[in-house]
Amino acid sequence: MKVFTEQLNDSMNRTELSQDQVFELLKNMRRRYAVHYLRRENRAVDFSDVTDHVAAWEYNTSPTDLLSKQRKRVYISLYQTHIPALADAGIIDYNPETGKIRPTNRIRVFDDYLNVFTKPTLPWDRYYLGLALGSGLLFVSIWIRFYPVAMLSWYVVILGVMAAYGMVAAIHYWYTQSTIPETPPELHATDG
Incomplete structure (x- = not known):
């Protein structure tokens, strides 16, 4: 059964996301913030870096000025819900043992929905x-x-x-x- 579930997840990761799936993934602010941070960095990052930036944006402060309670609240929801959802959709590669998160090329699907680019794009x-x-x-x-x-x-x-x-x-x-x-x-x- 476990092998079948892994194959199903792999096949889901290779298909394009529907608009409903994109909206479902982006309905939560913390997940949008995590996607923005990962899209901006465009490289493997530590889970703690994602947590710090998402929490800082949520609480309108800097990562160094976060309270441990604020950081912990964001960490728990990212760890239990948001990062696994992005990994299941093939948007990121996440290794829970090392705490490394790497965006895949599929993260670009969110660019148009999140208005990622603020400068006018060149032709x-x-x-x-x-x-x-x-x-x-x-x-x-x-x-x-x-x-x-x-x-x-x-x-x-x-x-x-x-x-x-x-x-x-x-x-x-x-x-x-x-x-x-x-x-x-x-x-x-x-x-x-």
Whole structure:
């Protein structure tokens, strides 16, 4: 029975989350705060770091100024409910023995729902399209022996195009990570 349950969880983790599942996962503020922290860090972190940041945001203080009672209250609910729910959905990998939590790529499903990015997003699709069109034009120019492009070797052109795509992808990744604010956007929401 245990093997069947593990296989069922594994298959659930590989499928896309429905909108209802996303809303169910995001209905609790502590879970949203945990998702925000993990999305912002985008690396393996200690359970205690998640607890400290979620509690600090909840109690509107800094992690160093938290009272042990506040930290404990948040720790218990994260440990018993929220972190296991995120792990069961495949949003994070959680090792209870080491206390390490690592977000998976599936955590990005929440970006649109949580308004993660506060800076205006750049039109990356146009950058990639321009790079593809420019690469195609460069290849055609070499093929028809258009001077002065025909002086370049295929090897140099292919390496240059690959380097250009790599640089744009790296800049895109850096920009995306740098647009995630330090605190959850809902802490900055105003009613007016």
